[in-house]
Amino acid sequence: MKLAGNDILIQSLIKEGVEYIFGYPGGAALHIYDSIFKQNEMEHILVRHEQGATHAADGYARATGKPGVVLVTSGPGATNAITGIATAFMDSIPMIIISGQVAKHLIGTDAFQETDMIGISRPIVKHSFTVDSAENIPEIVKHAFHIATSGRPGPVVIDVPKDTTAPDKLFDFVYPEKVNIRSYNPPINPEKEQIERAVEAILDAEKPVIYAGGGAINSNASEELLLLNKILDFPVTNTLMGLGIYPATHERFLGMLGMHGTYQANMAMHNADLIIAVGARFDDRITNTPSLFAPNAKIIHLDVDHSSVSKIIEANIAVFGQVKNSLTEIIKSLETKKELIDSKKISHWKKQISEWQSQHGLNHEMYLNENDDNPIMPQAVVQHIYNITKGNAYITSDVGQHQMFAAQYYHFDEPRKWINSGGLGTMGFGLPAAMGVKLAFPNEEVVCITGEGSIQMCIQELSTCTQYDLPIKIININNEALGMVKQWQDMNYGGRHSASTYQSSLPNFVELVESYGHVGIKIEKNSDLKNGLKKAFMQKDKLVFVDVYVDPSEHVYPMLVAPNGSLKDMWLDKETKT
Amino acid sequence: MIQRKLSIILENKPGALVRVVGLFHQRGYNIESLHVDPVNNLNEYKYVEKNLNIKLNKGEVSHLIIATTVNDNLLRQILRQINKLIDVLIAEEME
Numbered sequence: 001m002k003l004a005g006n007d008i009l010i011q012s013l014i015k016e017g018v019e020y021i022f023g024y025p026g027g028a029a030l031h032i033y034d035s036i037f038k039q040n041e042m043e044h045i046l047v048r049h050e051q052g053a054t055h056a057a058d059g060y061a062r063a064t065g066k067p068g069v070v071l072v073t074s075g076p077g078a079t080n081a082i083t084g085i086a087t088a089f090m091d092s093i094p095m096i097i098i099s100g101q102v103a104k105h106l107i108g109t110d111a112f113q114e115t116d117m118i119g120i121s122r123p124i125v126k127h128s129f130t131v132d133s134a135e136n137i138p139e140i141v142k143h144a145f146h147i148a149t150s151g152r153p154g155p156v157v158i159d160v161p162k163d164t165t166a167p168d169k170l171f172d173f174v175y176p177e178k179v180n181i182r183s184y185n186p187p188i189n190p191e192k193e194q195i196e197r198a199v200e201a202i203l204d205a206e207k208p209v210i211y212a213g214g215g216a217i218n219s220n221a222s223e224e225l226l227l228l229n230k231i232l233d234f235p236v237t238n239t240l241m242g243l244g245i246y247p248a249t250h251e252r253f254l255g256m257l258g259m260h261g262t263y264q265a266n267m268a269m270h271n272a273d274l275i276i277a278v279g280a281r282f283d284d285r286i287t288n289t290p291s292l293f294a295p296n297a298k299i300i301h302l303d304v305d306h307s308s309v310s311k312i313i314e315a316n317i318a319v320f321g322q323v324k325n326s327l328t329e330i331i332k333s334l335e336t337k338k339e340l341i342d343s344k345k346i347s348h349w350k351k352q353i354s355e356w357q358s359q360h361g362l363n364h365e366m367y368l369n370e371n372d373d374n375p376i377m378p379q380a381v382v383q384h385i386y387n388i389t390k391g392n393a394y395i396t397s398d399v400g401q402h403q404m405f406a407a408q409y410y411h412f413d414e415p416r417k418w419i420n421s422g423g424l425g426t427m428g429f430g431l432p433a434a435m436g437v438k439l440a441f442p443n444e445e446v447v448c449i450t451g452e453g454s455i456q457m458c459i460q461e462l463s464t465c466t467q468y469d470l471p472i473k474i475i476n477i478n479n480e481a482l483g484m485v486k487q488w489q490d491m492n493y494g495g496r497h498s499a500s501t502y503q504s505s506l507p508n509f510v511e512l513v514e515s516y517g518h519v520g521i522k523i524e525k526n527s528d529l530k531n532g533l534k535k536a537f538m539q540k541d542k543l544v545f546v547d548v549y550v551d552p553s554e555h556v557y558p559m560l561v562a563p564n565g566s567l568k569d570m571w572l573d574k575e576t577k578t
Numbered sequence: 579m580i581q582r583k584l585s586i587i588l589e590n591k592p593g594a595l596v597r598v599v600g601l602f603h604q605r606g607y608n609i610e611s612l613h614v615d616p617v618n619n620l621n622e623y624k625y626v627e628k629n630l631n632i633k634l635n636k637g638e639v640s641h642l643i644i645a646t647t648v649n650d651n652l653l654r655q656i657l658r659q660i661n662k663l664i665d666v667l668i669a670e671e672m673e
């Protein structure tokens with residue numbers, strides 16, 4: 001079959017099974033857009049800002065496990081996509097970003113809308129390609145998808161000079177069936193010896209904790225983790241990125257750990273004699289001061305990325321491979337040693353952990369307070385959402401206090417249902433991410449828990465939701481401030497609220513969303529909270545934006561004491577330190 | 579800390595070298611000297627073919643030698659990060 005470069009590109013994407021492409025047109029991408037118009041196997045979603053395209057593709061990727069695909073034009077289109085690419089990179093999300101570029105003969109001449117996209121994006125991509133000729137497009141696309149989705153996933157940029165997509169030059173189109181990149185061989189199966197060492201340490205442990213992160217989700221390892229713990233019955237904690245990989249309602253689940261982790265999770269990590277890290281990377285929100293981290297623990301680290309292991313915390317036993325496969329091998333080995341597993345060995349530890357939990361665990365019943373003498377508490381909003389959606393919704397979030405409350409109080413029993421920007425912490429992520437999730441799962445409840453600060457960073461996407469009829473629910477936890485910033489200012493800067501409030505400049509969100517054709521609900525009283533939220537969720541076919549005014553003085557706790565603190569050093573409320 | 583020499587075999591194509599160099603900069607490591615040549619004398623690079631089970635052609639890959647002063651832990655970390663780059667075939671400390 002003979003095709004022009006633009007059609008070759010689009011047909012290659014179709015061969016990769018792409019259903020949605022999120023983008024925004026412009027000069028350098030117009031040949032490609034013409035090819036999109038001529039086919040109907042893939043739907044293009046026109047966003048309102050390229051950042052929205054990247055986050056929507058990202059949300060789609062996180063929820064489905066399939067790569068998200070973005071198309072932008074050169075220059076400003078490409079630079080607008082940068083924040084979203086960095087967001088995906090930090091959380092290891094598979095994404096393909098196709099950026100238009102000026103024609104090859106213009107590159108380096110400061111041509112109109114010329115930007116060195118490859119150069120600008122280099123530190124925040126897993127890899128990138130420049131198309132040199134239309135003939136090479138199929139191979140480049142094949143390689144890009146392989147790189148984005150294998151090993152430790154990540155974003156891949158394909159920069160496409162306009163002349164390589166010209167409609168008037170035809171080339172043979174054959175899409176490669178196999179892919180082999182000789183310099184790229186991420187580990188798949190673990191080494192036997194390391195598995196045996198890990199199993200030995202597991203059998204020895206008296207105070208073990210399983211610490212699972214986003215890598216376990218990327219590797220689709222939830223079943224294996226459950227199976228492993230059917231055998232071991234160890235306490236399990238998840239990182240912010242790992243929530244859902246182990247059922248939150250399971251008896252052994254400790255909640256999230258780290259900066260705003262639960263008391264019992266942080267105490268268990270600090271006092272453990274064995275930490276089994278599964279696709280987690282010991283980042284600074286988890287370890288607090290690395291030299292004070294878990295002083296008595298042996299570390300087993302399962303990861304697909306060599307460079308993540310012993311980067312911050314030295315691993316005693318490093319197991320390289322897809323963590324799904326590594327867990328399977330550990331399970332197999334343990335099954336041959338069943339007589340050596342002594343559940344009594346850890347019974348004292350389990351008792352200790354439940355004591356910690358009953359001392360300072362989170363209060364999951366704040367929603368019961370319907371007294372109008374008290375302000376609405378943000379935690380109660382999340383608890384109501386959990387109750388109304390029966391824990392089954394996809395929850396996207398933004399960045400700030402509302403994000404932490406969502407992570408702490410919505411119990412995720414399944415992976416890929418908690419969708420948030422953990423690594424980069426990108427405000428503006430939540431709404432476009434929810435669009436991507438809703439497109440992937442139109443029959444599922446998709447909720448964006450956001451703040452009045454974050455939502456305004458990509459609020460233009462409300463218009464995209466109208467165009468494509470995406471009835472998501474947006475719950476705006478409105479504390480009339482950049483709450484997380486304000487919390488730090490309260491705690492570390494003598495309460496000086498520098499640039500963290502808006503001085504009555506917030507829009508009327510209800511009128512704003514109505515002007516886009518959506519439904520807006522404002523809630524200001526405790527006694528209205530439950531019914532107001534219920535009313536929102538009853539409107540299945542509508543995008544409903546609920547603007548909930550909450551206690552502006554509330555802080556997120558626990559909170560690790562920094563600098564120079566360990567995981568056992570926490571603020572438990574405004575007055576109490578451990 | 580002593581000066582180390584890193585020996586890196588990478589694809590000889592545009593953009594490959596700058597990814598290695600960029601990584602040093604991004605991670606805050608200093609490059610003290612840098613030398614790069616296309617590999618033409620294949621006899622000296624049999625170990626690459628053997629390690630990766632591939633066949634090299636003349637001029638297809640480059641040999642990059644970088645000198646930097648780092649401790650053991652950092653060296654291991656740098657090598658792992660360089661090895662992670664898609665266009666890098668082998669990165670190791672020079673004997």
Ligand SMILES: Cc1ncc(C[n+]2csc(CCOP(=O)(O)OP(=O)(O)O)c2C)c(N)n1
Nearest residue numbers: 400401402425427451452453454482483484
């Ligand atoms: C793009 C971006 N800019 C700045 C920040 C720093 N930041 C972190 S949380 C936060 C406040 C967020 O306010 P809001 O969305 O209202 O959430 P709240 O903390 O009030 O719940 C800011 C400014 C960020 N994470 N992302």
Ligand SMILES: [Mg+2]
Nearest residue numbers: 451452481483
């Ligand atoms: Mg706020």
